[in-house]
Amino acid sequence: MKGKKITRKRFLLAGGGTGGHIYPALSIGRELLARFPDAEILFVGGRRGLEGDLVPKVGFEFRAITVSGFERKLSLDTVATAGRAVAGLFQSIAIVRKFRPNVAVGTGGYASGPVMLAAAMMGVPVVIHEQNVVPGATNRLLSRWAKTVALSWDESKKYLARPERSVLTGNPIRPEIMTAEREESAASFGLDPRHPTVLAFGGSQGARKINTAFIGALPSLAAQHKAQFMLATGSDKFEESMDLAARVGLRATISSDGIGRSDSGDIIIMPYIYNMPQALACADLVICRAGAITIAELAARGVPALLIPHPHVPDNVQEKNARAMEARGAARVILDGDLDPAVLESEIGSLLSRASALRDMAEAARGVGQPDAVRKVADCVVRAAQGVSSKA
Template sequence: MRVLFAGGGTGGHIYPGITIADALTASGEDVEVLFVGSRRGLENEIVPRRGYRLATIDIAGFERRVSLKTAKTVVMACKGCWQALAIIRSFRPDVVVGTGGYVCGPVVMVAKLLKIPALIHEQNAIPGVTNRILSAFVDVVAATYSESVRYFRRPGRVVVTGNPVRPSVLAATRAGGSASLGLDPQKPTLLVFGGSQGSRAINQAMIEAFPLLLQGMPDLQIVHQTGKLDYDRVCGELRARNLYDGGRGREGIIVTPYLYDMENALAAADLVVSRAGAISIAEITARGLPAILIPLPTAAEHHQERNARALESSGAARVILEPDLNGPSLAASVLDLLRDRDALREMATRSKGLGRPEATGELVKLVKSLARRKGGA
């Protein structure tokens, strides 16, 4: 069985495909996998690290209003379609799986023109433009939330599966995760990240919060993923405050541009501070972790705030909107929760109840079913 995954740009569009691919290859069947992404996205680092082949095409997103860039974007889209055609004809997939990002458009459309079964997976409650368009052509739309069904062209083809969660995220233990990161499992641990590309707003709040957190809870361990673009600035600011020396810093403080072993960081954590992207929330709830969520204000149709409010209303998270975010407010929220172990445990229970650990298995069944009824390229 040959499976082609199309998706990229951010971790939220890459990890669902990797999770499904891992489960397929572990199922005992003879499976060949190829990922297709853009030339500049995070997939160029993440996919090869996970042991999968990656082919790339030229693609750029369409702007919502016509500008001088529109013609260039159209030309690039046509070029991307020709590149997708060459890749598909060479690989001859039995099924194509789109997991989000602009790259999905040409790859999935070419696959359908060649009568190859295709599935798209939508991670958010409010579907993106690309997936809304593709939903009219694909065989199956796998949705994370039931409320997103009404946005698709053919609701009868939508299956609500949830977001796939990597088995390694579910299997990791606190002892193992702490050991991997060089942390003490007996000490409280805070995990902070702003999505796969980082968040300058969260980073700035953490720079201000660091001394307040360590003063209020001296044994607190902090794992902070900054994103690559802001890493040097954050390290410089912390160094100026004698909190970081460019290496691991004070014992129990880890500042890193990217966490390739997020499963260990999640397993070691007592509390998470993060954006409210769909994949982050899926992994947080699968682990049953309490969270302080800071939605990305520029996310399309405020889907991150909707994600965050869903957890907040269930008692699994607290929400801080970015205009209200600063070091003192963040430190106060973190310390308030970590000091109240009963409240933290209750939030963890509520978070666990929202998790969908079975999502990966359901998606694997759908992919296999489509591969069996391939129309032929």
């Protein structure tokens, strides 16, 4: 990798609002710090986003700016939001001027916009990373000034102002996703690694629609298939989910660790999965939403999925993510409005009955996966710092 030598190593990261924007930035920051242990990392985000809590916990310096999302219709709130955006831009200019980064890296979200714009205005090379098939409004705008746009999907190019500056890198994931072993992971949940395991979850807060459909399908699935089933309900939906399990005839008790287990041991219902890398390591089929990070982790591990896109995400990006996986043979898609116990039982049952179908989907998923995505994105950042172009 040729170019000027990087002497002063300062990297500015910006993104936030949701984990889908924050976690890739944290992964990129860790990779840069691993390459340059003496580097300075500064993360800029919104005052009210998750980033204010998550970023300091990993040891990065955090600065907050004033920012909020735009309403999609003209109103007094829109005017107020515009005022906050201007304030955020001036705050970002002050931060960039003081920190003097080699490169500014944006991972999307409203907080990323003013920071990357300020960096571009001040001559700092900008690298942005896009997680979804359809780039968000912030990244579509910033792609005009970015030195490099790191993409997770090749079809995202057509949405960019300057597609020739894009590079297909994939979506950075946690390294633990790839290092977790099936046998040890199954044992940590009290499961048998020799039997297929079906894992269902609806994100960190759970999804009532998924909980209801999965629990409703369990009696028939457990009776017909020698398989194991895990469900993460979301902490505030655990009690109602256990009540539903009792109503559909599942004999399960809550153990001392706060987890519901069937008498036969083949069904586990828990409020939250704290060790998701281990859960994915022992899963042969996953039922979940279609967030960018989740899909990247599934693909990297080669886990087949039934994807149920969240119906209320802006620009319907989850369905577009899910359809991209479906088109590659790595997943099947069930729309939220079509989801019920009978539909889910049919889909899960058809796959558990055909091991070859699961194997084909797993192979297709691995073909989509980019386990080394964080390295590729970091390469783009280093090239930008050296004044070298990353070519599509």
